[in-house]
Amino acid sequence: MAAACGGAFGRVGLQFLRTRGGIAGPVSSLVPLQGAGRSYGTGGGSGFRSKWFWTLPGRRVSGRVLGCAFLLGGGGLGLYQTVQFCFHNQFAQQMAPQSDTGDLRLTLYQYKTCPFCSKVRAFLDYHGLPYDIVEVNPVMRKEIHFSQYRKVPILLADDGETLQLNDSSVISSAIKTYMISKDKNLKQILSFYPEMKYKDEKGKEVTEYSNKYWVMLGEQDVEQHYPSKESMKEEVKWRRWVDDWLVHLISPNVYRTPTESLASFDYIVREGKFGFFEGFCAKYLGAAAMFIISKRLKSRHELQSDVRQDLYKAVNDWVTAIGKKRQFMGGTRPNLADLAVYGVLHVMEGLQAFDDMMAHTSMQPWYERMEIATEQHQGKH
Template identity: 70%
Template sequence: MAAACSGWRCLGLLPWRLRAAGQAAGVGLLRAQSRGYCIPFGTGRYARGRARKGSRMLVGAAFALGGTFGLFQTLQYPLKAQEHLAEQQAAKQLNDSSVIISAIKTYLISRKKSLEEIVSFYPPMKAVNERGKEVTEYGNKYWLMLDEMETQHVYPIKETRVEEMKWRKWADDWLVHLISPNVYRTPREALASFNYIVHEGKFGTVEGFFAKYMGAVAMFFISKRLKSRHHLQDNVREDLYKAANDWVKAIGKHRPFMGGSQPNLADLAVYGVLRVMEGLEAYDDMMIHTKIQPWYHRMEKAIGEAEVPNWQLLQPPY
């Protein structure tokens, strides 16, 4: 029974991979755009995860994109500031990664406010989704809370802010929902995906057996429900290909990233979603049948160049 229960834990590994993929993108982009500062997420797990270069199963903080993701729609991710918030009676915790990214980016640009104060600008609100389930939404989650001068510096052209918000929302509301139906499209792909997860996660023999086979079966059927819920085509690859090409078309031929010469938060959002498929058949198919590969490789290079080995860079401004 214990082994079976351990196997079922693997059902949560895809959102865990989402968090891992997002953190890889987040550190590079946020550091590159924010005056050389880098956030040491959580309690140090982020730094240790990035140190395992070459492993796609990174451990730590999340950037998985807000919105729902099938039965795993809430990605639990603690946002805890380090020294200056450690003295508070209660640690801040957020469940929406788009809010997390917006809050951190705001803090890195505008050091006039504490991270705790900035988080308060994104109030949680109860709402009922299309399936009648109560969910928590966050106001302003795609906005950076900057003053007029800071806004002008980050978004010298007004339209760039609107564009960034539009495509961040698109990544949350549409792109992320294409992952599970594509990764678990067939029994063979579902088994291959869990084989990869078990191998990279270094499960024990018995635990890995249950995780691989029970997880693959469960996620295959769950992916079919998600396909129906989100009204995907019979061949879900076509939706993935179209989404990738729509993104490339939106960037255009005259700029390397949505953010221009450097990635912005929309680039980060899309990259974070797509990166979870690396090593799987869906990823290879997407690279072959769409035009996204050049942009994707530019993102990898930009993030790699922006990495910071010293995780102590971010300190309170006092």
């Protein structure tokens, strides 16, 4: 996708704004406007009124404007039925973390409008974990010059030793494991998610992480914190679905028309860490470029002519998978799949695509429950 983006930016005449380095890896880019007074949610209190972004894995793309336009983000790049409702409810009350996170100090390096960063914030906020935020300039990225990993989110965790966690799914899985495990420190837990590097079909080096959708627990902990092994596998399946499918529907929908594209970038500029010139280029040149690129993405992912229909189907499939007897996929409490879906959709609030999704799907009741659970930190021990 990044290859297509680079080409589109060239055609729009953006090459003259060059930066010292290119944008490597998945590029997140999506935007939202602050919504006001919608009946399906109040937002606010959780501290992450994020908006839309999207991810574009692919070739290295140079250019300051490209950085502005995409606000590159990272996150990295499961179908089993749950047990009967009564059995699930019996165990769901045990889903809250059972071990203290102690003096673990967390710092999140992010772009506010990145969906992968929003996934991490949803996880941390739901569990009531305090953390500091460092907003990264999407062009120069000097805030993360300390790291060879040049994408966001990055989470620094300090429990006496500062460790760097990369990839949104690894972050959620590792911290969840840490919260539950009683006999392993964070460094030991991170060894369960080894980094793998390989070259894709275009010769570009790609970094992935093994086991990133799994909470790495012993047999006893699995039995205590999941109603069944099948429910754990269900969680993994839908977390993977978020990264493999749901996120790919965002850009084609939020950049569907020139008006929607400009509205998206208006929010990016207001909420992002831009200089004046960078912000101007991102808002106008970026919006034009992403409108063009969104058409390529629609073709790449074989979406329908009306891309809204793919978005509607995806969220309805999610609600159908939860069913009528569960409040969340996790039962009476959100699990990591609930938090991943909510985090990604949350950044779209305030955009026309979000309003249309709420009006034409059955998402609203679940979304409102997630909003309350996250803002009230209901996963806090």
